[in-house]
Amino acid sequence: MSGSIVATGIHKSFSSRQGALSVIEGIDLSVADGEFVALVGPSGCGKSTLLDILAGFVRPDRGEVQIDGEPVGSANPRHILIPQQPSVFPWLTARRNITFVLDGVPDGEQRRLAFHYLDLVGLEGFDQSYPHQLSGGMVKRLELARALAVKPDVLYMDEPFGALDALTRRKMRDELRRILLVERHTALLVTHDVEEALHLADRIVVMSPRPTKIQCIVDVPFPHPRRLVSVEMIRLAALILSELGVETES
Amino acid sequence: MSRDSRSDFWPFLLVGLLIAGWWVSVVVSKTPYFPTPWAVVLGIVELARNGTLVQHVSASLMRVTYGYLAAVAIAIPLGVLMGWFGRVYRAVNPLIQLLRPISPIAWIPLAILWFGVGNLSPMFLIFLSSFFPMVTGTAAGVHTIEKQYIRAAENFGIRGVRLLRQVVLPAALPQVIVGMRLGLGIAWLVVVAAEMVAINSGLGYLIIDSRNAGNRYDLVVAGMVLIGVIGFLLDIAMRSLEGLDEVRWRYVR
Numbered sequence: 001m002s003g004s005i006v007a008t009g010i011h012k013s014f015s016s017r018q019g020a021l022s023v024i025e026g027i028d029l030s031v032a033d034g035e036f037v038a039l040v041g042p043s044g045c046g047k048s049t050l051l052d053i054l055a056g057f058v059r060p061d062r063g064e065v066q067i068d069g070e071p072v073g074s075a076n077p078r079h080i081l082i083p084q085q086p087s088v089f090p091w092l093t094a095r096r097n098i099t100f101v102l103d104g105v106p107d108g109e110q111r112r113l114a115f116h117y118l119d120l121v122g123l124e125g126f127d128q129s130y131p132h133q134l135s136g137g138m139v140k141r142l143e144l145a146r147a148l149a150v151k152p153d154v155l156y157m158d159e160p161f162g163a164l165d166a167l168t169r170r171k172m173r174d175e176l177r178r179i180l181l182v183e184r185h186t187a188l189l190v191t192h193d194v195e196e197a198l199h200l201a202d203r204i205v206v207m208s209p210r211p212t213k214i215q216c217i218v219d220v221p222f223p224h225p226r227r228l229v230s231v232e233m234i235r236l237a238a239l240i241l242s243e244l245g246v247e248t249e250s
Numbered sequence: 251m252s253r254d255s256r257s258d259f260w261p262f263l264l265v266g267l268l269i270a271g272w273w274v275s276v277v278v279s280k281t282p283y284f285p286t287p288w289a290v291v292l293g294i295v296e297l298a299r300n301g302t303l304v305q306h307v308s309a310s311l312m313r314v315t316y317g318y319l320a321a322v323a324i325a326i327p328l329g330v331l332m333g334w335f336g337r338v339y340r341a342v343n344p345l346i347q348l349l350r351p352i353s354p355i356a357w358i359p360l361a362i363l364w365f366g367v368g369n370l371s372p373m374f375l376i377f378l379s380s381f382f383p384m385v386t387g388t389a390a391g392v393h394t395i396e397k398q399y400i401r402a403a404e405n406f407g408i409r410g411v412r413l414l415r416q417v418v419l420p421a422a423l424p425q426v427i428v429g430m431r432l433g434l435g436i437a438w439l440v441v442v443a444a445e446m447v448a449i450n451s452g453l454g455y456l457i458i459d460s461r462n463a464g465n466r467y468d469l470v471v472a473g474m475v476l477i478g479v480i481g482f483l484l485d486i487a488m489r490s491l492e493g494l495d496e497v498r499w500r501y502v503r
Contacts, residue, residue, distance in 0.1 A: 057401065075405045087402035090499035091420040100416070101406040132499040150406060 317376025329388025387429020
């Protein structure tokens, strides 16, 4: 149900008109089984590219990613990436979106899993709804339910709540925490929202501007549910923001 | 009164005004040839009474149905392959763009040479006319699918034929339907031209025959009105496809 990630010596550059554009310059990262790690960094620094490499969508120029000791060859259901833009299939109902990805599972079991995960994310009663009939937050819940239904080792999230309004975003963070308590997946979240990272993650990896490297790693040793307005939290937030080049009043 | 029912009133008013203007100008000009709207209605009644109305309409619809369905059956799979595989697109597209600008009317002599003056010639012309907008529309629709659906499918291990049929095609379906609507419109446009040349049934034949056999302009205009009304109804039928749950997502956002 969960797996450890080990990435070693990841390098990636893209060719552009000005020649090779280096995006990632040597990243080593380990994420323990069941750990929640957030990657924060300035926009355009290559966080999403790193996530694409970890999830097997993009091949690194150098370096290797292993999950539970096995090299990651390509995108596959063992590690699901939830992107910022909705990727649930708009031509299928909520329930069909889940059963569709459960290929090879017997029909009855498909149905059972679909209802189970719709319930888990708080979408009971919406199994017959199409995504366009759901709100932005509900589409995210469906996205999560579909990802959990295939029981991946790792859950990758690329600014999953970035397109939601502030209030829904807060709610979704609480929901995600609650769900991960039940399902216990290894999770890797890319975000530019320091508060979001502090709210959710066990460790926060701060990335440098492009070509990106790991600038520092910050532990967040507080139990859940977390209070975001404690002195320690504010101190950690200030530390991370200053690492990102944003000065705050002390 | 809701906004919708009020806006429904305008189309009727415009059609009414057109008919009134037509009627007045026929009466005022005292033309011996051009029929009044009432004469056209009587013409349609006459066609209905002697049984030729059903015969002409069903002949035209039958030709369109076969030619159009043959085009759908080939254009949509080919369009999906062209939109999905860059190599297929680069190989096939130049040929399609070369043939596309040739009007189906230009094919009439060859159609008669190859298929004679039976039903096959107009079916072939209808096939040609609706094939090109559907193949290009489908290819463009597949090519412009939002990448996150394809990535998600890849992530969940969906590939091969299942990916094409159950992800790529439904993702492109809204645009495929737009192409199908366009194709059917053009098919209906062409059936009339095709029937004017060779055959002895169909609405196109009715128009030319009424003109040649005694200047029956009431029946000429009756044929035109029937073509317009049926084309209008066909378009409404195609539009109702856009209301299907499987494609509505594209039109509501």
